[in-house]
Amino acid sequence: MASSGSRPAPLSILKRTAPYLDARRLGLTLGMAALSGLLSALVLPRGPTTQLQALALLAAGLSIGLLAGVVTRSRWSLLITPLVHVLALELARPGLLGPTAGAIRLTEIYGVLAFLLGRGLYGLVVLLPMVLGASLGVFLARRNITTRPGARPRWIVPGLIVSVLVALTVQIALPARTPPILGADGQPLPGSVAELTTVRLGGHDQTIMIRGYSTEKPVLLYLNGGPGMSGLPYTRVVLNDLSRDFVIVDWDQRGAGKSYPAIDPTSTLTPAQAVSDTIELTNSLRARFDEQKIYLVGESWGSLLGVLAVQKAPELFYAFIGSGQMVSVRETDRRIYKDVLDLSAHTGNPGLAAKMRSYGQPPYADLPYANVFALGQYDALYKPYTPSAAYRKLGATSGIGPYGVFGSEYNLIERFDVLRGLMDTFTVMYPQIQNIDFRRDARTLEVPVYILDGTSELSARRDLTLEWFAALRAPIKTLVPFENAAHSVAFEQFEKFGVLMRETVLPQTYASP
Structure with a gap:
């Protein structure tokens, strides 16, 4: 005891x-x-x-x-x-x-x-x-x-x-915010706009970021890629100088980034609804900034959405500018599939071909895993190029991190939503855009069209863009080659893009209200 x-x-x-x-x-x-x-x-x-x-x-x-x-x-x-x-x-x-x-x-x-x-x-x-x-x-x-x-x-x-x-x-x-635009005195610049705001589009709350040195400037709506990509910090950092000449609006489309909470029900998350949301947002911006029309810049998936929007309501847009222009998703995927098999043979890597074949030929059923695997081979398929020194410097010093997830525009949950949106929204939307082919369905556009042609773009994309552009009929159509750029031309060569917008696009198309 x-x-x-x-x-x-x-x-x-x-x-x-x-x-x-x-x-x-x-x-x-x-x-x-x-x-x-x-x-x-x-x-x-x-x-x-x-x-x-x-x-x-x-x-x-x-x-x-x-x-x-x-x-x-x-x-x-x-x-x-x-x-x-x-x-x-x-x-x-x-x-x-x-x-x-x-x-x-x-x-x-x-x-x-x-x-x-x-x-x-x-x-x-x-x-x-x-x-x-x-x-x-x-x-x-x-x-x-x-x-x-x-x-x-x-x-x-x-x-x-x-x-x-x-x-x-x-x-x-901790709240999210976009920094104010400052004047020479270090204080918010009078007449500028820098805000994150919620808009109701198609019955769902979605987020836009608006930045401009003057609210009197023309409005430029930027459509991100994906589907499901959010790029608010990149737009703020990389296109800051362009916001001296435009009120730049970056929209987290439904299911992307800060708009990820609106992903459900996925049955209504469709390309047709995305086009309708684009037009609804355009009309909202026209009313707020008292503009007859706005400019539409689309990158990758955003370039598909942009063309579809200007087809449906050309009277709302001064011009369409395509960066990383897509024409036919299905045909691009088929060509990339073949390019990966050729790469496997060229590099003596039979495992690469075996893995690619295991997913089956496009359109892929195993989404998004097949696409991610193919994406992992892009660096070997691109023609060698080096983005502008200014872009590389911003990437190294901005502090926004990969996919911009550390940007101040996101709170902690939204940092997860940025990547969740890209994964989940892509899975929902990608099968629905397989039948788009502008060579067949968009041979005429009733607005001026400017295509940013990254000369190092994947041939599976670029060749289709050149083919479509050659046959396109538009009031103005301009193909602008950009050396040392591939898919994200507007960012990779943002200084030259800014010159194009200020010295060519604006003088040719803008009519002040």
């Missing part, structure tokens, strides 16, 4: 802890965890997509964990509560398009990234607070039992837990 004041025997400890694991307490905890997972799957199947959703889920996860810890009084709650919650969530989650919320695929790096962006974010916002909350609950429930009479409570670990929760909450709550 243990002497007075010695440590309790193991049997004594077991007797103390056994009541905390009885069936009633355990059943209550399991039911609570399962119910919360079920509700999360029904209400937010993609997890948190906005700042407010993330804060609400964090509070819910913390509360559930705290209650589980108090009820069970066992550290097992740190494991069983999040585990049951996740099992219920995954079993009840509806079928969703997109790799970040769809089937888990950890056999490829892209699938791992999708898992981290979707389930990983959920783990950070919900499961981590749930585990920390359970730990706090156990501490609160058991401190009067495990602490010797007269001893001071051990608050160090709980204090650290609270600190982590506060830090995570603060990081989620």
Whole structure:
């Protein structure tokens, strides 16, 4: 028998802890965890997509964990509560398009990234607070039992837990912003505009960024690529000088970046709706800035969307400018598929061809994994080129990071949304644009057309663009070659692009209101 004041025997400890694991307490905890997972799957199947959703889920996860810890009084709650919650969530989650919320695929790096962006974010916002909350609950429930009479409570670990929760909450709550345009005195320039704002398009809230040194300048709407790409920080940093001559509007299209929360229902996320949204946004900008028309610049997928928009409502646009112009997605993919097989033969790498063939010929069924694999070969397929020194310098010093995810225009959740939007929206939209072929369907445009021709662009894209342009009929049509540029011409050679817009496009097309 243990002497007075010695440590309790193991049997004594077991007797103390056994009541905390009885069936009633355990059943209550399991039911609570399962119910919360079920509700999360029904209400937010993609997890948190906005700042407010993330804060609400964090509070819910913390509360559930705290209650589980108090009820069970066992550290097992740190494991069983999040585990049951996740099992219920995954079993009840509806079928969703997109790799970040769809089937888990950890056999490829892209699938791992999708898992981290979707389930990983959920783990950070919900499961981590749930585990920390359970730990706090156990501490609160058991401190009067495990602490010797007269001893001071051990608050160090709980204090650290609270600190982590506060830090995570603060990081989620930090707002996004676009910096003001400053004058020579370092103060916001009078008459300028620099804002992030929400617009209602097609029944969905979507975000635009507006920047210009003067609101009296003509409006230029920039359409990003993808589908699903967001590039707000790049537009701010790279096209800053052009915003002296234009009010530049960069739009996170539905399902992209800051507009990722609008991705569902994916049944209405269609090219036709994107065209309608473009026209609706154009009319909104015309009214706000008192302009008869605006300029439309489209890159990659945005160049497809731009052509479709000016086809439908040419009276709204002074001109269309295509960068990384796409003509036929299906034919481009077929040619790239062949180019990858040729590259495999040329480099003596049969594994490359075997992998490419394993996805089947375009149009690919295994989206977006087949496209990502093909994309990984582009550097070897491009003609050698070096983007402008100014562009490379901005890329090295801007601090906005890959895909601009560290730009001030995004809060913490939106940094995830930038990449989630590119993955998921691409998966939804890409099959729907397979039948577009401007060689057949856009032989005439009723607006001036300027095509930025990156001479190092993939031949699978450029050859189709040159073929389409040669047959195109338009009031003005100009093909402008850009050396040391490929797909993202407007950015890679942004200084020359600015000269083109100021010295050629504006004088030829603009009529002041």
